[in-house]
Amino acid sequence: MSLKAFAAKIFARITYAKIRKWADHPIEAQDKVFRELIASASGTTFGKDHGFDEIRTPRDFAERVPVRDYEALKPYVERVVAGEENVLWPGKPVYFAKTSGTTSGAKYIPITSESMPHHIRAARNAILCYIRETGNASFVDGKMIFLQGSPVLQEKNGIKLGRLSGIVAHYVPGYLQKNRMPSWETNCIDDWETKVDAIVEETLPEDMTVISGIPSWVQMYFERLQARSGKKVGDVFKNFRLFIYGGVNYEPYRARFEKLIGRKVDSIELFPASEGFFAYQDSQREKGMLLQLDSGIFYEFIRADDFFEENPVRLTIKEVETGVNYVMIISTNAGLWSYNLGDTIQFTTLSPYRVVVSGRIKHFTSAFGEHVIxxxxxxxxxxxxxxxxxxxxxxxxxxxxxxxxxxxxxxxxxxxxxxxxxxxxxxxxxxxxxxxxxxxxxxxxxxxxxxxxxxxxxxxxxxxxxxxxxxxxxxxxxxxxxxxxxxxxxxxxxxxxx
Structure with a gap:
């Protein structure tokens, strides 16, 4: 075992112990996050508009702050984009994660100095939980590829903006820099097909041990790798042991992946978004992803069946049940308040709180009243x-x-x-x-x-x-x-x- 792998195992045990401290006391963790968010933003424009000084409980909050999607929050966001300070969160964001909007063009999701570390920490902790549970750490010595957007950032009124995955590329820990692929130059290629071909050429001679990305796009990479080499992916990368994914459910793609790879590999599911990093798979044996309850995000949940009713009940973490389809509402230390992310989730366990993503509240088939998700x-x-x-x-x-x-x-x-x-x-x-x-x-x-x-x-x-x-x-x-x-x-x- 290499020194690096040995150190990773020690770090994994220490990190897991820290995770257990809040995971074993979830209600207290969320209460603490709630109090800190309200106190921090009470002097902002949004906080003053909604009487944060008088909010003491989640019920007070629900009465004063209505659920909003991006369109409803947009008047505040536009002021932040224009360069105004102390609108949704103290000061200015450090980044805008630019995403595609369905009704109004680009969306600008603020990322603050308080919220950014949680994006990085959660992704790291997912890997460390895997190491602690399985004892597998040899992959840290090999090359790791993260299929992501371009890290080239633009600037708007002094605030850098780009795709979340491109922003995160600037925060790869120093101890992984030598292992990370593709090269910076290749990562900056905008055209996806050209980029994938360049990644294939760069990675073919390397010892790839970890591959990460949205399954549908990783599948394209695997198919081109196989076409270029004439071999199974697992034969090209004999030490490939771990696939990390998020964005969509892996199960519909699993059979195709195993055929392309030529064998089974372990996988870790993540639940990241521009608005926050919400959950990650903390166990290979348990179903669902560990909901991040101490990461500057206060969660509320509305039953999906009731969501489109007038004034649906908003539940806190202590009021949810397993197996129920909920719309997840978030308030964050990036300045999103009672924000409808659009995702629906179900809890698989309540001790600890684990979730699966069940779909999108706007993406369903119910032309005949069936509401298929x-x-x-x-x-x-x-x-x-x-x-x-x-x-x-x-x-x-x-x-x-x-x-x-x-x-x-x-x-x-x-x-x-x-x-x-x-x-x-x-x-x-x-x-x-x-x-x-x-x-x-x-x-x-x-x-x-x-x-x-x-x-x-x-x-x-x-x-x-x-x-x-x-x-x-x-x-x-x-x-x-x-x-x-x-x-x-x-x-x-x-x-x-x-």
Missing amino acids: AKEVEEAMKQGIEHFGGSINEFTVAPQTDPEEGQLPYHEWLVEFGEEPDDMPGFVQTLDKTLQKQNSYYYDLISGNVLQPLKITRIRKDGFASYMKYMGKLGGQNKVQRLSNDRKLAEALYKYKL
Whole structure:
């Protein structure tokens, strides 16, 4: 064992002990975060507008600070972007994480000197938890690749801005600098396909042990690596042992990954966003990711079924239950207040508090009242592949409300297969039956002959990537929308169908 690996094991044990201190006292951790956030921001414009001086409890907070999405918070954000100080948080942000908005163009998410360290610490702690639990630390001696956006930052009124992954690239610890790939020059390439080809050339001769990124884009890297070398990824990188991912569920891609790699590798799931680093997988044995309760983020939760009602109940961490679909509302030390992130989560355990991402509150299929969410279609896809083989590169689901004359409406699954299942009719039937088991509304619609079973439309090889490129969203942190409640995405993908 190398000195570096030995030191990593010691550091992992120390870090885990610190994590347990707050994870074992979650209510106290959140109470402390809440008090600190309110006290710190009471003198800001937002704090004065909402009477922070008179807020004592989360109930007071809920009564004074309504839930807002980016559009509703935008008037305050625009003042920060214009250079005004003490608007949402004391002083000015150190960065803006620039993301793609769906209704108003670019979104500027503030990152402060208080919030930035938590992005770095959480990613580090995820790896350290893995080392402590498994005892595996040899990978720290090899090369590590993080597929991310360009680290080249712009500036707006004295504040640097860029993609979150590009900002984080400036904070790679010194002890990892020699191990990190790709090179700075390659990382700065804007065009994703050119960048992936350059990464392939740089990494081919290296001893890659850790690979990280959004699964769909890492899959592109693996496919090009295999095409270039003529070998399985696991044969090119014999010591590749750990895949770290976030952004989308890995399960629909797992079979394809294991075929490309040629063997199984351990994985760590992360739940990062420009707005904060919320959770990471702290155990290989337990389902879910450890919710970060001491990281400058105060959480509230609204039952997804109640979210669109007037004044839905906002719950704190001590009031949640397992297995319920919640919209996650955050208030942070970056100056986001009662902010609707848009993600829905479910708790898998309450001691400690672990979550899985179940979807997006705006991304669902409910054209017939079924409210199917991402977690349900991804589980169905997982079951289909496990039973009938094959693999998928990407897929999305949309309602077909205007079928051919004489047919019932149905859910249309637009799927780009890596390899098709052995028995396509059986595969489709398993998808539909699994979805019915998970969603009673969908079951009722099928059994009541309101809907017919789902249908698959095959998308050609690289069809989704071609669509994302056309939309200017190829690579980086961009993801394909898993579910739609209309036909816009489905119709756009038709030009790429087989």
